[in-house]
Amino acid sequence: MRAGFPRLVMNADSIDTEGFRANVGIILMHDDGSLFLGGRPGGRGWQFPQGGIRPDERIEDALYRELNEEVGLRAADVKVLGSTRSWLRYRLPPQYVRRHSDPVCIGQKQRWFLLKFAGTDDRFRFDATNEPEFDRWRWVPFWDPVREVIYFKRRVYVRALHELGPLGFPRGLPPYPEWWPEHVSPSPDNLKPASTRPPRQHR
Numbered sequence: 157m158r159a160g161f162p163r164l165v166m167n168a169d170s171i172d173t174e175g176f177r178a179n180v181g182i183i184l185m186h187d188d189g190s191l192f193l194g195g196r197p198g199g200r201g202w203q204f205p206q207g208g209i210r211p212d213e214r215i216e217d218a219l220y221r222e223l224n225e226e227v228g229l230r231a232a233d234v235k236v237l238g239s240t241r242s243w244l245r246y247r248l249p250p251q252y253v254r255r256h257s258d259p260v261c262i263g264q265k266q267r268w269f270l271l272k273f274a275g276t277d278d279r280f281r282f283d284a285t286n287e288p289e290f291d292r293w294r295w296v297p298f299w300d301p302v303r304e305v306i307y308f309k310r311r312v313y314v315r316a317l318h319e320l321g322p323l324g325f326p327r328g329l330p331p332y333p334e335w336w337p338e339h340v341s342p343s344p345d346n347l348k349p350a351s352t353r354p355p356r357q358h359r
Contacts, residue, residue: 175262194290202304228281270320303339
């Protein structure tokens with residue numbers, strides 16, 4: 157993990173040769189350690205803000221554009237604590253594969269950012285685009301997004317939270333909740349941080 161922005165400019169095609177679409181993911185943390193979780197319109201579940209990187213768009217520009225489009229915040233409302241060191245990927249289930257794209261999009265590769273919220277709750281707005289990503293939101297305990305997000309994104313959420321969480325909890329991550337084994341596959345990729353030993357946790 158590192159503070160600031162990775163030096164990255166996308167090529168002309170934001171879907172790579174393997175079929176993964178470049179994307180930014182945003183973990184927005186409150187002073188008390190809780191995380192922003194947005195509800196998708198029509199009761200389609202909950203997730204962190206995320207969005208595609210446009211062709212030839214700098215990753216920092218994509219981050220702030222998506223932050224504004226999806227939740228109405230601007231750069232002055234947040235402080236960047238850090239980003240994941242590399243892309244985190246997930247594959248789409250067959251029914252969600254975007255076969256109309258060229259090349260075909262089979263999933264997402266994401267650079268995740270941890271942002272400290274520096275504004276007030278009345279700053280959130282969801283009407284910046286004609287098709288809002290969210291129509292409701294709430295602050296939730298640190299691990300809750302893992303069980304709230306759609307199943308095929310859970311592994312990426314676990315990895316992003318483990319890698320970036322120590323920037324918000326330098327004394328150790330919050331303990332796993334009781335439901336953890338039921339919603340997270342007990343594989344090494346899920347239960348260990350992306351690059352270091354399992355994190356210390358508050359007890």
